Amino acid sequence: MNTKTGNMENVIQTHPAHPDIHRDDTASKLGMWLFIFSELLLFGGLFIVYSVYRYMNHVAFDLAHRELSVTVGLINTIILLISSATVAMSITAIQKNDKKASLIFLSATILLAVIFLINKYFEWGSKFEHGMYPGSDLMGMLSNGDMLFFSLYFFMTGLHAVHILIGLGLLSASLIKIRKNKIRSDKYSLLENSGLYWHLVDLIWIFLFPLFYLIH
């Protein structure tokens, strides 16, 4: 009896303005996972489109993929893998109540995400310079197979880049909230869910990289 009331007082004392009696971290994580499943189905559908067109235009896909730089793709893959590890470490740090380390790891993740986008900018930029972009005259003159490869390349890596931007937003919001002590060792659901989203972005790239840059 005594301990029970003691706990209640403790809750109210530590969070005077916001007791959070109805908070349910497991439910919010469940919600995040359901959203991730919908994302997996979205990209799964695109992978089907890619596989079918690849099967029907094998030679064109094989030749077209040589236009992409394996080195740039590899660098971006490693950047995303490292950023995935740093966001996981940021969560470890907040669980251990180490605010400073958490901020450092999260800032590193954000920095790596920005570097990924800069690489993407130059990668796409060099394609654009050669007149290769969706709807360009050059794209119109390509054979059916080449056009499908590059359309899918721009669409799928573009959609992935949009996810990177959204992830950047979520991670930045988490960073600000850690600073303001709104994310703490006893309340880090937003950071955890943003981390899950960031891992999803990494997960998708794990498949995009071999499909577009490597296999032939």
Next chain:
Amino acid sequence: MSKEPNHISGYKDHLMILGVLILLTIITVAITQVELTALNTAAALFIAALKATLVLLYFMHLKFDQKVFLIMTVLVLILIAAVIGITVIDYIDRY
């Protein structure tokens, strides 16, 4: 009573998984530089699946969270695999 077993992954665990992921990436690149056609596509996709499993289990914490997350994820992955598999079989059959 605590509401759930709260497992905290160590920094070292994350770094080890990162090392394995980078190694697998480099292996994929090396394999696909050799001309083996169909075999090397299969190998690249197999390694990608392996990497995805590591990310799901360790970075996304499925190995340590309540089992409901792992079960749901496996079911969704089976669904995706089934849809891709059936579509591919259909196309191979037709052309």
